[in-house]
Amino acid sequence: MKSGVVVFPGSNRERDMLIALEKITGKKPAYIWHADTELPDLDLVVLCGGFSYGDYLRTGAIAARGHIMPAIARAAGKGVRVLGICNGFQILCEAGLLPGVLMRNAGLKFVCKEVKLQVANADTDFTRKYRPGEIWRCPVAHGDGNYFADTETLKRLEGEGRVGLRYAEGTNPNGSLNDIAGILNERGNVFGMMPHPENMIEPLNGATDGRALFESIMEAVA
Amino acid sequence: MIPNDTRITPELVAEHGLKPDEYQRILDLIGREPTLTELGIFSAMWNEHCSYKSSKKWLRTLPTTGPRVICGPGENAGVVDIGDGQAIIFKMESHNHPSYIEPHQGAATGVGGILRDVFTMGARPIAALNALRFGEPDHPRTRHIVSGVVAGIGGYGNSFGVPTVGGEVNFDPSYNGNCLVNAFAAGLADADKIFYSQAKGVGLPIVYLGSKTGRDGIHGATMASAEFGEDSEEKRPTVQIGDPFSEKLLLEACLELMASGAVIAIQDMGAAGLTCSAVEMGAKGDLGVELDLDKVPCREAGMTAYEMMLSESQERMLMVLDPAREKDAEAIFRKWGLDFAIIGKTTDDLRFRIKQHGEVMADLPIKELGDQAPEYDRPFVKAAKPAPLAPSDVPAPNDIAEVLTKMLGLPDMCSRRWVWEQYDHLIQGNTAIGPGGDAAVVRIGDGPKGLAFTLDVTPRYCAADPQEGGKQAVAECWRNLTAVGAEPLAITDNLNFGNPEKPEIMGQFVGCIEGIGEACRALDFPVVSGNVSLYNETNGKGILPTPAIGAVGLLPDIAVRTTIAFKAAGEAIILVGETKGHLGQSIYLRDIARIANDRSAPPPVDLAVERRNGDFIRTEIRGGNLTAVHDLSDGGALVAVAEMAMAGGIGAALAPQTALPLHVWAFAEDQARYAVTLPESSATAFLERAAKAGVPATRIGTTGGAELTLEGAKPISLKLLRDVHEGWLPAYMAAGAEL
Numbered sequence: 001m002k003s004g005v006v007v008f009p010g011s012n013r014e015r016d017m018l019i020a021l022e023k024i025t026g027k028k029p030a031y032i033w034h035a036d037t038e039l040p041d042l043d044l045v046v047l048c049g050g051f052s053y054g055d056y057l058r059t060g061a062i063a064a065r066g067h068i069m070p071a072i073a074r075a076a077g078k079g080v081r082v083l084g085i086c087n088g089f090q091i092l093c094e095a096g097l098l099p100g101v102l103m104r105n106a107g108l109k110f111v112c113k114e115v116k117l118q119v120a121n122a123d124t125d126f127t128r129k130y131r132p133g134e135i136w137r138c139p140v141a142h143g144d145g146n147y148f149a150d151t152e153t154l155k156r157l158e159g160e161g162r163v164g165l166r167y168a169e170g171t172n173p174n175g176s177l178n179d180i181a182g183i184l185n186e187r188g189n190v191f192g193m194m195p196h197p198e199n200m201i202e203p204l205n206g207a208t209d210g211r212a213l214f215e216s217i218m219e220a221v222a
Numbered sequence: 223m224i225p226n227d228t229r230i231t232p233e234l235v236a237e238h239g240l241k242p243d244e245y246q247r248i249l250d251l252i253g254r255e256p257t258l259t260e261l262g263i264f265s266a267m268w269n270e271h272c273s274y275k276s277s278k279k280w281l282r283t284l285p286t287t288g289p290r291v292i293c294g295p296g297e298n299a300g301v302v303d304i305g306d307g308q309a310i311i312f313k314m315e316s317h318n319h320p321s322y323i324e325p326h327q328g329a330a331t332g333v334g335g336i337l338r339d340v341f342t343m344g345a346r347p348i349a350a351l352n353a354l355r356f357g358e359p360d361h362p363r364t365r366h367i368v369s370g371v372v373a374g375i376g377g378y379g380n381s382f383g384v385p386t387v388g389g390e391v392n393f394d395p396s397y398n399g400n401c402l403v404n405a406f407a408a409g410l411a412d413a414d415k416i417f418y419s420q421a422k423g424v425g426l427p428i429v430y431l432g433s434k435t436g437r438d439g440i441h442g443a444t445m446a447s448a449e450f451g452e453d454s455e456e457k458r459p460t461v462q463i464g465d466p467f468s469e470k471l472l473l474e475a476c477l478e479l480m481a482s483g484a485v486i487a488i489q490d491m492g493a494a495g496l497t498c499s500a501v502e503m504g505a506k507g508d509l510g511v512e513l514d515l516d517k518v519p520c521r522e523a524g525m526t527a528y529e530m531m532l533s534e535s536q537e538r539m540l541m542v543l544d545p546a547r548e549k550d551a552e553a554i555f556r557k558w559g560l561d562f563a564i565i566g567k568t569t570d571d572l573r574f575r576i577k578q579h580g581e582v583m584a585d586l587p588i589k590e591l592g593d594q595a596p597e598y599d600r601p602f603v604k605a606a607k608p609a610p611l612a613p614s615d616v617p618a619p620n621d622i623a624e625v626l627t628k629m630l631g632l633p634d635m636c637s638r639r640w641v642w643e644q645y646d647h648l649i650q651g652n653t654a655i656g657p658g659g660d661a662a663v664v665r666i667g668d669g670p671k672g673l674a675f676t677l678d679v680t681p682r683y684c685a686a687d688p689q690e691g692g693k694q695a696v697a698e699c700w701r702n703l704t705a706v707g708a709e710p711l712a713i714t715d716n717l718n719f720g721n722p723e724k725p726e727i728m729g730q731f732v733g734c735i736e737g738i739g740e741a742c743r744a745l746d747f748p749v750v751s752g753n754v755s756l757y758n759e760t761n762g763k764g765i766l767p768t769p770a771i772g773a774v775g776l777l778p779d780i781a782v783r784t785t786i787a788f789k790a791a792g793e794a795i796i797l798v799g800e801t802k803g804h805l806g807q808s809i810y811l812r813d814i815a816r817i818a819n820d821r822s823a824p825p826p827v828d829l830a831v832e833r834r835n836g837d838f839i840r841t842e843i844r845g846g847n848l849t850a851v852h853d854l855s856d857g858g859a860l861v862a863v864a865e866m867a868m869a870g871g872i873g874a875a876l877a878p879q880t881a882l883p884l885h886v887w888a889f890a891e892d893q894a895r896y897a898v899t900l901p902e903s904s905a906t907a908f909l910e911r912a913a914k915a916g917v918p919a920t921r922i923g924t925t926g927g928a929e930l931t932l933e934g935a936k937p938i939s940l941k942l943l944r945d946v947h948e949g950w951l952p953a954y955m956a957a958g959a960e961l
Contacts, residue, residue: 015650055381110644112644139648141380196648198651199649
């Protein structure tokens with residue numbers, strides 16, 4: 001799988017993601033600079049975690065209007081898989097590539113801890129290597145992960161199976177509606193999630209539960 | 223002739239924190255009345271924070287060298303060789319006064335400053351820790367300060383992208399008007415690519431990098447060198463504002479620039495900003511420095527030379543560049559969207575010359591600005607050595623189980639989860655042991671090596687006996703590193719004390735330094751960097767002497783490490799080290815028996831025993847023999863076992879064989895002790911090896927069940943212990959939200 005990680009000023013989990021992708025796919029991912037206007041030929045574009053532009057306006061709002069974003073929207077339109085983790089998820093929402101918005105955590109504090117995720121739909125390009133309903137361990141680290149969408153949108157997301165992951169067993173760390181941890185676009189090739197599967201890929205991390213997410217994408221594009 | 227528009231009055235001199243005799247020294251040195259800008263420069267260079275004028279004499283007595291030490295104190299941070307061509311660069315620094323005045327920004331910029339110290343030397347930060355000390359929980363300001371400081375540290379470190387993996391939090395009335403925020407950072411670099419501040423070469427460009435200069439933080443270092451009174455709130459404008467986003471860009475740009483080979487010397491602008499960094503680079507390189515302030519990127523129009531030289535705006539760097547590489551360097555900074563300006567040059571006349579609008583605003587001898595700062599041999603009085611407390615003097619409680627439960631929920635003993643869950647402790651993906659253990663462990667790159675980090679000091683021990691307290695702080699750090707399986711390498715010290723002009727405070731300082739030095743020598747644990755914070759007083763009352771120690775250890779193979787958590791039921795629990803029953807200055811005495819004005823001696827530290835027991839434990843860990851290890855400290859043996867049980871979710875039954883009364887055995891704080899577990903089948907062999915090594919070790923119980931049972935006391939459910947232990951801090955902070 002040819003993958004690439006988009007780096008904005010203030011991105012800070014780009015190294016985590018680059019290393020995770022290389023460890024799992026066996027191929028060095030491309031480092032994509034925000035000021036570029038074209039993407040290389042890729043199977044997967046990742047928008048990584050961090051505080052792009054300091055999150056100083058609204059999380060992800062400035063990056064969503066960055067030079068590279070039109071190219072990402074075009075790629076998504078052609079069916080290229082796009083994965084947004086944490087700040088990447090926030091950017092995808094701000095860019096209109098995913099519906100809804102990520103608000104300040106309900107507890108009003110940054111939270112870094114391990115949560116349980118349940119696979120709400122195992123029939124997606126991002127979750128197919130998990131069992132339906134499987135519960136897995138994954139860390140979160142964010143201040144603005146409280147997913148919100150209007151009732152109509154929420155109904156559509158649920159009805160169309162576009163909620164890929166939910167916080168499980170009472171571990172919702174941020175007050176997200178319907179315990180939503182990760183959602184898909186209509187076409188099913190763009191996925192955003194707040195937790196960090198790239199930090200759960202080897203025994204040192206305490207578990208390897210995050211690997212299946214990347215392996216799902218590898219299988220989907222194979 | 224230098225224009226001198228402002229007459230220098232004795233009042234103006236005093237406002238700059240300079241004593242009359244210090245001002246006379248300036249007059250003698252330059253042979254004329256200084257300009258206002260020059261007075262500002264002197265006050266910045268000669269305050270306690272920058273000049274170490276009260277502490278220098280004593281700091282020189284500390285051991286700072288060793289086979290692994292690449293660079294000791296005097297640079298931005300200490301550098302230690304960790305083999306394979308790699309080095310760990312680390313330092314701890316206080317941001318006490320600013321954090322009390324403006325908790326969020328004060329703490330945030332403390333983190334920013336220490337991170338900059340580390341990456342200025344060419345290292346990518348891989349771990350941050352912090353030692354926090356707050357006033358008593360009931361004090362009206364405490365909750366506000368806790369909340370602001372924690373949010374400030376998290377807000378900065380999380381955005382910058384360094385894992386905050388550990389630290390300590392304490393509460394004590396002596397910090398009511400003067401909290402302590404000591405921030406530690408460590409970074410990884412190639413041992414042959416370390417960058418220093420010493421400028422080399424005449425006529426080379428001096429480049430300003432990073433954020434623009436504003437009016438924030440003017441005289442911050444002078445403020446930090448004064449006591450607080452009722453007016454501390456009015457000092458808010460002297461606190462800087464942090465911008466972690468710019469710092470992250472500065473990190474990436476600096477590391478890219480360093481890799482390009484264009485950097486000759488580099489110094490971050492910390493305390494006293496442009497003044498201190500420029501003087502340091504020139505003076506270290508035996509060069510003069512000439513700056514043209516018209517070239518300095520400014521945030522606001524109309525800033526005076528005085529303001530620009532004393533601004534402590536954050537996220538700024540000064541570099542001497544290879545002129546041939548100027549264009550490449552500028553391109554790198556432009557790429558990261560940062561300011562880049564050539565603001566001056568090195569000269570051969572050893573003058574520090576500042577120009578603005580074509581006029582000379584300051585012209586001072588650069589070497590003397592640093593070297594000729596006053597140095598004091600302050601008079602000191604050492605308190606009499608306290609007498610040890612006889613175990614029989616401490617009455618037994620009615621119910622040991624109840625005492626333990628209460629103890630685990632004390633402000634100083636409860637879980638700090640509420641704090642560290644607000645810190646990203648997982649970023650970079652290398653955190654092997656996060657907050658909550660004896661020491662944090664971070665993998666180096668792809669492994670197999672790892673580094674262990676810990677911060678520690680027990681201020682109540684230091685108050686009772688500064689020398690033993692100083693020894694204990696170092697010894698406990700050494701023990702914490704040992705308990706995870708690391709080889710202790712070196713320390714950084716952050717010495718927080720009251721007003722050194724008082725002989726009894728100076729006596730505390732001298733005693734603690736002597737103790738620290740003694741322990742460092744005995745344990746081959748050199749001091750490679752540090753910071754002194756004096757005048758931690760409010761309305762004439764000083765804080766507890768708090769020489770916080772930050773320590774780093776090395777694990778050759780990160781797979782071989784131990785944590786405090788019980789791993790399985792049915793394992794043997796063994797206490798290593800001798801329990802003589804020292805209850806003096808213990809948590810039990812202070813918070814449970816509530817002995818007012820406890821004047822007893824803290825537990826003595828026998829450094830030879832410390833070393834013998836620790837070396838034995840480390841050998842056992844590296845041999846893969848132990849399943850859990852926890853060092854015994856605050857609260858004693860029973861607290862340690864309870865913490866191991868809570869961490870592992872497995873209970874224990876304890877039946878210690880001891881001649882001591884049970885409460886004395888349970889809560890004594892004797893040093894050089896560890897609790898360990900191992901499979902039942904290997905317990906006898908372990909005890910034999912301990913005996914052979916001359917290390918006292920006794921079987922005290924067995925893991926298992928969902929309760930903690932001490933023979934002769936009521937069983938306590940783990941759930942209850944956990945609820946109490948995890949409950950206090952969140953409940954305390956939530957209660958504030960309702961007010």
